[in-house]
Amino acid sequence: MYLAHVIARQGKTFIVEDEHGEQHACHARSKSVDAVCGDNVECEAKDQSKDVIEKICERKNQITRIDNFKREKTIAANVDHIIIVVAATPEFSTLLIDKYLACAQLNNCKATLVINKAEMLNDNNIDITKLENTYKDLVEHLIITSAKLGYGIQTLRLALSNETSILVGQSGVGKSSLINRLLNNNNIRVGELSENIQQGKHTTSNAFAHNINNSGKLIDSPGVRTFMPIFKDVKQVMLGYSEFLSHLGNCKFSDCQHINEPHCAIKTAVEKNIIQSERYASYLENIQEVSNT
Numbered sequence: 001m002y003l004a005h006v007i008a009r010q011g012k013t014f015i016v017e018d019e020h021g022e023q024h025a026c027h028a029r030s031k032s033v034d035a036v037c038g039d040n041v042e043c044e045a046k047d048q049s050k051d052v053i054e055k056i057c058e059r060k061n062q063i064t065r066i067d068n069f070k071r072e073k074t075i076a077a078n079v080d081h082i083i084i085v086v087a088a089t090p091e092f093s094t095l096l097i098d099k100y101l102a103c104a105q106l107n108n109c110k111a112t113l114v115i116n117k118a119e120m121l122n123d124n125n126i127d128i129t130k131l132e133n134t135y136k137d138l139v140e141h142l143i144i145t146s147a148k149l150g151y152g153i154q155t156l157r158l159a160l161s162n163e164t165s166i167l168v169g170q171s172g173v174g175k176s177s178l179i180n181r182l183l184n185n186n187n188i189r190v191g192e193l194s195e196n197i198q199q200g201k202h203t204t205s206n207a208f209a210h211n212i213n214n215s216g217k218l219i220d221s222p223g224v225r226t227f228m229p230i231f232k233d234v235k236q237v238m239l240g241y242s243e244f245l246s247h248l249g250n251c252k253f254s255d256c257q258h259i260n261e262p263h264c265a266i267k268t269a270v271e272k273n274i275i276q277s278e279r280y281a282s283y284l285e286n287i288q289e290v291s292n293t
C-alpha cells in the first residue's frame with residue numbers, strides 16, 4: 001500500500017504520483033472510487049496489472065461544474081488557490097470573474113486574477129486601471145501576463161507559492177500556454193505535456209496537474225464551456241461576495257436579500273462607496289440567475 005496524489009485521469013485510468021515523485025497508472029477498485037485531480041489516495045501495487053486505487057482520502061474542498069445534463073461533476077479536489085485567467089481576447093465580462101471569485105470564496109481558496117495576452121490589451125480597449133481598481137483588494141495578486149512574449153511569468157510563478165493551484169477561465173484565454181511557459185522556464189521536458197494537453201486544436205479536455213519547480217502543483221482545467229461555477233441558492237451568492245460578509249447581519253430584516261428591502265446594510269455600503277456598485281450590480285445579476293433556475 002502506498003499514498004499518492006492524483007495528477008490526471010484519462011478515461012478509466014488514473015495517473016498518480018507517489019511520495020517519491022514517481023508516477024503510476026492505476027485503476028479504481030470500484031466505480032464508487034471516483035477520484036479527481038488533486039485527490040490524495042491509497043493505492044495497492046500490483047505486479048501483473050495496473051495498480052489499484054483503494055481509497056480516496058477526505059477532501060478539503062472540491063471544485064465542481066455542472067455538465068450539459070445539469071449534473072454536478074467534480075473536476076479537482078484539495079485546491080488552495082484559484083487562478084482566474086482572462087485575456088484581451090476572447091471578450092470577457094466581469095460577471096464571469098465574479099463567479100469564479102465566489103467559487104474561490106465558497107471553497108475557502110485564495111484567488112488571483114491573471115490578465116493574459118498583455119501585448120493585445122490596447123488594441124482591444126481593455127481598461128486595465130478599471131479592472132485593477134475593482135479587483136486589487138479582492139484578490140491575492142493581480143498579474144498581467146503574455147504567454148506569447150513570456151511577460152509576467154516569473155511573477156505568476158512566485159504567486160503560486162508551493163500550493164495546489166488551478167487555472168480557470170474561458171476557452172482560449174491561454175491557460176495551457178501559461179503552463180507551457182512556466183514549465184519551459186524550468187527546463188522541464190514538455191514532450192509529455194504536449195501529448196496530454198495539445199491534442200486537436202487547443203482545447204484541454206481533462207484536468208491535469210503539473211509540477212512547477214518549487215511552486216507546487218498547477219492544475220490546468222478545461223475552458224469555461226465545460227467549467228462554470230453555479231450557485232445553488234441565494235445564500236451561496238451572498239456568501240460568495242467576500243466584501244459583503246462583514247455587513248451581513250446588519251440589515252433590518254434577518255432574511256434580507258439586499259435587493260429592495262428597507263434599511264439594508266449592503267445597499268447602504270454601496271451608497272457610501274464601501275462596496276463597489278459594479279460588484280453589487282453583478283450580485284443582483286447572479287441573484288436573478290439563481291431565482292430563474
Ligand SMILES: Nc1nc2c(ncn2[C@@H]2O[C@H](COP(=O)(O)OP(=O)(O)OP(=O)(O)O)[C@@H](O)[C@H]2O)c(=O)[nH]1
Nearest residue numbers: 117146147148171172174175176177202203204223
Ligand atoms: N497573442 C497571444 N496569444 C496567446 C497568448 N497566450 C495564449 N495565446 C494563444 O491563445 C490560444 C489559446 O491558448 P490556450 O493556451 O490553448 O488556451 P486555453 O485557455 O488553455 O484553452 P482551453 O484549453 O480550450 O480552455 C492559442 O492560439 C495561443 O497561442 C498571449 O499571451 N498572447
Ligand SMILES: [Mg+2]
Nearest residue numbers: 175176203204
Ligand atoms: Mg487548455
Ligand SMILES: [Zn+2]
Nearest residue numbers: 251256258264
Ligand atoms: Zn440587506
